[in-house]
Amino acid sequence: MVVGDASLDIDTLVIGAGPGGYVAAIRAAQLGQSVLIVDKSELGGVCLNRGCIPSKALISAAHQYESALHGEAFGISAENVKVDFSKTQEFKNGVVKKMTGGVAGLLKGNKVEVFNGECMFINENEARVFNDHESPRYRFKNAIIATGSRPIELKPFPFGGRILSSTEALNLPEVPKSMIVIGGGYIGAELGQMYSKFGAKVTIIEGLDTVLPGFDKDMTSLVAKNMKKTGIEIVTGAKAESAEQTDKDVTVKYSVNGESKEVTADYLLVTVGRRPNTDGELGLDLIGVDVDERGFVKVDHQGRTSIPQIFAIGDIVSGLALAHKASYEGKVAAEAIAGQPSVVDYKCMPAVVFTDPECSSVGYTEKEAKEKGHKVKAGKFPYAGNGRAVSLNHAEGFVKIVADEESGLVLGCQIVGLEASNLIAELGLAIEMGATLEDLALTIHAHPTLGEIVMEAAELVMGHPIHIISR
Numbered sequence: 001m002v003v004g005d006a007s008l009d010i011d012t013l014v015i016g017a018g019p020g021g022y023v024a025a026i027r028a029a030q031l032g033q034s035v036l037i038v039d040k041s042e043l044g045g046v047c048l049n050r051g052c053i054p055s056k057a058l059i060s061a062a063h064q065y066e067s068a069l070h071g072e073a074f075g076i077s078a079e080n081v082k083v084d085f086s087k088t089q090e091f092k093n094g095v096v097k098k099m100t101g102g103v104a105g106l107l108k109g110n111k112v113e114v115f116n117g118e119c120m121f122i123n124e125n126e127a128r129v130f131n132d133h134e135s136p137r138y139r140f141k142n143a144i145i146a147t148g149s150r151p152i153e154l155k156p157f158p159f160g161g162r163i164l165s166s167t168e169a170l171n172l173p174e175v176p177k178s179m180i181v182i183g184g185g186y187i188g189a190e191l192g193q194m195y196s197k198f199g200a201k202v203t204i205i206e207g208l209d210t211v212l213p214g215f216d217k218d219m220t221s222l223v224a225k226n227m228k229k230t231g232i233e234i235v236t237g238a239k240a241e242s243a244e245q246t247d248k249d250v251t252v253k254y255s256v257n258g259e260s261k262e263v264t265a266d267y268l269l270v271t272v273g274r275r276p277n278t279d280g281e282l283g284l285d286l287i288g289v290d291v292d293e294r295g296f297v298k299v300d301h302q303g304r305t306s307i308p309q310i311f312a313i314g315d316i317v318s319g320l321a322l323a324h325k326a327s328y329e330g331k332v333a334a335e336a337i338a339g340q341p342s343v344v345d346y347k348c349m350p351a352v353v354f355t356d357p358e359c360s361s362v363g364y365t366e367k368e369a370k371e372k373g374h375k376v377k378a379g380k381f382p383y384a385g386n387g388r389a390v391s392l393n394h395a396e397g398f399v400k401i402v403a404d405e406e407s408g409l410v411l412g413c414q415i416v417g418l419e420a421s422n423l424i425a426e427l428g429l430a431i432e433m434g435a436t437l438e439d440l441a442l443t444i445h446a447h448p449t450l451g452e453i454v455m456e457a458a459e460l461v462m463g464h465p466i467h468i469i470s471r
């Protein structure tokens with residue numbers, strides 16, 4: 001602690017420069033606040049450095065490789081298709097560098113002051129930021145905490161050596177021959193399938209009865225079917241018990257229905273969830289910010305914590321741990337600080353998984369809509385009835401639309417199939433705008449595009465689709 005130093009004054013202090021923090025900082029600056037953003041690591045947070053962006057870069061590379069290997073249906077064959085994984089990693093690192101450089105430029109362009117170091121609250125209106133060289137102290141009018149999350153480490157599977165968290169799994173220098181994944185949530189499923197596409201023998205061990213347990217069974221069964229077809233072994237209802245590693249491999253003992261089994265592979269990737277970064281040096285307990293029993297900061301509908309001038313956003317508050325949720329909450333908090341009447345409304349928060357096929361969802365599922373008291377009509381239009389999907393040789397999947405039976409209001413949508421991640425945006429807008437099935441059906445969609453599946457799904461639920469026989 002430095003004694004006797006004076007505090008510098010700022011309007012808003014943002015702690016953490018992930019998709020929550022940097023977006024909040026930019027919006028706060030746009031609204032006229034003087035802003036300091038602090039991050040002890042790289043700008044861009046988990047998403048840009050160790051999450052969304054690097055994983056999608058590697059997944060794109062894996063798709064590229066798969067297309068080169070399997071062009072038979074199009075009459076294309078290639079010999080000697082090889083992967084130089086060090087170049088793949090170079091590509092991925094280049095993408096990360098470009099994107100984090102972009103964040104630095106945006107912060108600078110918006111006159112946000114950046115401090116590379118750690119942050120620690122001194123009291124409700126002051127914080128010290130420090131690194132090896134300096135440790136200035138700031139008095140803030142408002143603060144936004146966006147310190148994000150880290151992988152959960154299970155006692156029997158301590159990270160290190162051949163036991164990897166997602167961070168190390170994104171940075172392997174070569175494609176492993178084999179990999180075990182404990183946890184079939186979206187991170188495990190995406191990374192496991194990526195390495196499988198590059199040729200690794202992958203085994204996924206999942207405690208529940210399906211991979212991607214947050215999604216509808218009819219979606220996840222398509223993903224599981226595709227995974228199995230390409231050689232991924234999925235063990236569900238399994239309890240992973242212990243791991244033993246040598247300098248060559250790692251063996252995991254697990255049980256299914258009380259029966260003990262084991263599997264050995266080059267690496268073990270543990271993706272069983274993420275823990276909020278609300279413990280440690282930050283000093284939330286010192287200043288009395290209320291945190292629940294799982295470590296999530298308690299906030300109101302504007303992101304305000306138990307201390308009115310301190311806000312919390314992103315992975316450290318409950319809800320989906322997704323980048324776009326963090327950014328959305330960041331804008332709301334910055335606007336609330338500026339006195340605007342912004343509040344969070346999670347009705348149209350999409351969830352996307354970049355598996356093959358992709359899964360996406362927004363609004364209510366059929367079950368949720370019924371639980372909310374709606375009389376529901378719903379229907380699935382298959383990719384197989386769409387010319388673009390067939391011409392892309394990706395005719396598996398469906399768009400399911402859930403609507404209110406009487407008003408025709410669109411309540412939710414679930415998509416599994418090619419570009420599900422992009423198609424879901426139209427449905428988010430539809431729900432946000434209070435659109436009906438008719439609005440979707442009357443919107444002219446260009447032909448031939450995957451977007452037409454949305455239009456036809458709406459017509460299907462209305463009872464008169466063109467490219468499928470309606471019964």
Ligand SMILES: Cc1cc2nc3c(=O)[nH]c(=O)nc-3n(C[C@H](O)[C@H](O)[C@H](O)COP(=O)(O)OP(=O)(O)OC[C@H]3O[C@@H](n4cnc5c(N)ncnc54)[C@H](O)[C@@H]3O)c2cc1C
Binds near residue numbers: 017038039052354
């Ligand atoms: C492998 C993987 C893939 C993912 N893919 C997707 C995806 O495709 N789509 C999606 O929406 N989400 C994805 N996510 C989730 C996404 O990365 C997170 O939801 C998102 O990064 C959360 O943003 P955040 O701003 O809350 O925090 P973070 O991105 O975690 O950033 C927090 C920042 O705070 C800093 N910090 C922490 N403590 C302090 C301190 N005391 N002082 C100073 N700085 C501090 C950290 O250094 C970090 O940079 C993925 C995550 C992983 C791990």
